Amino acid sequence: MSSLSRNNVKVSGSGSRTILFAHGFGCDQAMWRFVAPHFEKTFKVVSMDHVGAGGSDLDAYDSEKYASLDGYASDIVEIARELGIQNGIFVGHSVSAMIGVLASLKAPEIFDTLIMVGPSPRYIDDGDYVGGFGASDIEELLASFADNPLAWSAAMAPTIMGNQERPELGQELTQSFCRTDPRIAHEFARATFTSDNRADLPKVTARTLILQCRDDIIAGENVGEYVRQNIDGSTLVLLDATGHCPNLSAPAEVTRAIKDFG
């Protein structure tokens, strides 16, 4: 099967370079809807859903393949090869920052630039390393999926929006955003929050920009700083935005930072 239909890949814009946007845990490509369109004049813009999220092909979900971030990284490489991407820009939010690292190590020719929004190479504290979560925090999170799968119900039901306020969303009146199968969300959470990619950071050869929010409980400032220190020549920009999703809460700032680096 084509990786393009499997991952609900959408291509827009035009330009000699390609910029690919990848979403993190908990949502889908809608995460980039206020950022990606600003690149369409100068880039070929690619957005996609990881398998299990959004409009991806749920039949392609394989618990074994996606038990680690490596399975998601293989998909990125397949998409890039199918689209013939060379020396492109990879923009990864949250866990997709590390998925981008793994993809660029597998196939260094596809992306010469990595933009990481709220990256974390390891969420669980380990000795001197402070990831921000204790092992018991993550156990509690993973247990909650089994105990209370309906926590994800807000993302399950299509929502009908009043479109006067948001005319740009008019054509998606009954679409649900961030659709997630609770069982797959559970396994993606495990792959995400138990990952450890610290050893991969020094191997990165792509130009790297880290966009760090303030007051982000998922990936704190010290974690962004750790990533900067361990990727040679990387740049960290501390945004004014707070929380974990500046691509939604401060899209103009994120867009500007990516363009300034590009």
Place this chain on the structure above:
Amino acid sequence: MDVDYKQLFDDAPCGHLLVSADGIILRANTWLTDLLGYPIGGIDGKRLRDIFGMSGRILYETNLAPLLRLQRTISEVTLDLKRSDGTAIPVIMGASMVADPSGLPHMTRIAFLQAGERRLYERELLSARDDAEQGLRQQQAHGELREQFIAVLGHDLRNPLGSMSAATRMLAKETLSDRGRQVIGLMQGSVLRMSGLIDNVLDFARARLGSGIGLDLQTHESLEPLIDQVVQELRASSPDHQVQTSYAITHPVRCDVSKIGQIASNLLGNALSHGDPAQPIRVHAETTTSGEFRLWVANGGSPIAQDALTKLFDPFVRGQSGGYREGLGLGLYIAHEIAKAHGGTLTVTSTENETRFIFEMPR
């Protein structure tokens, strides 16, 4: 009428929160403050994350906050709040985002309802579903075992029967006494009946215990030679009972030819067992211009009792009359199942004049 909205907010029978864009609780109402075990005003100024458990915080940051920004509202979220003493309390949450003129988040309004009983009920449902799924998996494993058993049984029964059939054919070519030839004829009849019984038993097992009667569908120009061969074989085993045939097959038929042979064999076998030996059995097969294939077998003798008619196609139903030779009583049931598998029907009419079984299917 004056309505005191401030009082409604504070004393509403559900929880209300106003949260700033950067996650600070601006105002919590009395109901929520009490529920979480704080003194009045004790939550105001805290961060929203402070009243969430760990999984709630991650859920909010990675899923709920993005949804609020994208859809402006979320509803029916079930999560746990954290009380001042650290214990968890299940709630249902809805929220809406207030945007500033540029469309960016300005404030979030959140409402909570308690959901302890509901959560318990959900847990029970989940656990019942898990049990059911496990039971189903076990049944599927048993089903696979049965399929294998049926396949092995069929193979192991057919092989020695094939040897016996070959042996009787070889013996029939030897010079034998009259009595010897008679015995060989009887043996060949028995082998034929046994072969038919094995087919029926295997089909019964597949239909009832396994994956259903499987069909190998092919288009056959004429079914006449097949049906005629079945008639010849059964005639040889019951030489005293006259069988008349008539055919009007002018169209090809798409079917599983061995199963159609089985229907013919089962219906004719049934007529030989239960019909009056003094009256001829009539076998007729035809294709119709309206697109059907029809096969009927009619015999004389006493009619089938009305109450027996309704159960005729159930398994293990045996006829009342003597001289019964079909054994398990699966023949009509299997013929009926094969008819259904072909998208056709098997029906019966029984009068003083004749008893007639009619098999019809789209060709």
